[in-house]
Amino acid sequence: MNFNPLKEKGLPLEKQIRTWHDIAHRKFNKNDVNCYTRTRQILMNGIEVEAWNFKHNMARVCNHEDTLEFLAQTKRIEDAQQSTINWLAPSDQSVLETTLGYEQVAVDLTAWLAQNEPDPYVKETFDFGLLEDFDHLYRYAQWAYMVHGIEPDDIVQHQTDVMIGRPTQHHHNCNILRLRRAYDKSKASPQTKVNILTVLSGEQQTHNYYGEHGFEYGNELLRETYAEIKDVEEEHVTMYESLIDPTESFYEKLLMHEFTEVCTYHNCMEDELNDDIRAIWEQFLDIEINHLKTASELFKKYEKRDPEEIIGETVVHPCHFESQKEYVSKVLEKEVDKRLAKDKGYQYIKDIPDDWASYKIQDISGKDGAPSENTIRSIAVQQGKDIVVTSDKMRDKIPELMERGLQEKSLAPDTVKVDEYKKYHK
Ligand SMILES: [Fe+2]
Ligand SMILES: [Fe+2]
Ligand SMILES: [Fe+2]
Ligand SMILES: [Fe+2]
Structure with a gap:
């Protein structure tokens, strides 16, 4: 469907200020919310945090008074949107329950993007990151069960598999290797x-989120697991941001940020099942159309270019959520043994040279063991088996995937080996 946001009216800036009640009062019920309403809520919080952060960064390097005024007025609007969305989560939703929601976002969103990405190199990067978040979901699912007795399906509602992926202890790289090749801003599509x-x-x-909440449980091993996975998320931020052409101007970036907000809200609005929450997406889409139109005017004025050259004439759909089990299984079977290479490419375990820069990081950080591996031992001690939710077909493949995915050279001392792991499934 064609929806050109520049041709829409949008909500005037003076109508974007809301009452404290309107900002803070709405929330969902964790027991009956659809899992993909929760993933939209989690994602859109992240979109607003980025919008707000970006505007502050731009304001610190900008000396155009009209732009500074626009930024000053809309930073607080982005901020209030963030409060509304983040605070949709009810107070009885635990940190670990929310965490499963975060990793479900990462898996199902990245899988959607990978299948709708026109640039094959960017797609490959999405597939690569996907398998890491997939493994995080499995590790955290053990903790949600051990600490709160939460079954993964209480959160992911049968839409996302929970099983081993590329093992977390192998996600720790020399961060230089995470740097990818940036797209060319003049050639990349708005979709990319x-x-x-x-x-x-x-x-x-x-x-x-892991940085702000990972310490809230008393259990030492759980704190360490949050620290370990948080560090991988840092690598993911480094990896994905390096795909962006660094020569894009601040005005071009401003345009892209507002356009991304428009596209994501539009996508959320079209997909949302909950009437109350759809009303929020609709209202916020209207707000973003107004931001985008002003950003376009500033772009025209200071860059002397047509904004449609950058954003095109229609929205794209960057956050449609649906079950991606089949796609994720395919990537898992194909790429569980894939790793980063030093030419900004990828390589398989069998081709990794002895002087691979990530070994150094893995040897140091994994010296006392990997919390993500100890997690599996803990659940085995407590329950006699780990928590896995997948089809029988995929379950049967776990030992083989483990064998391929584990990189012998830098295994942490307490790694759960294939034979031991097999016992959990007897
Ligand atoms: Fe916003
Ligand atoms: Fe993750
Ligand atoms: Fe991630
Ligand atoms: Fe905005």
């Missing part, structure tokens, strides 16, 4: 640009 900014905002917010 919006896709990257969307997943980047989600990953950044995931990182921030």
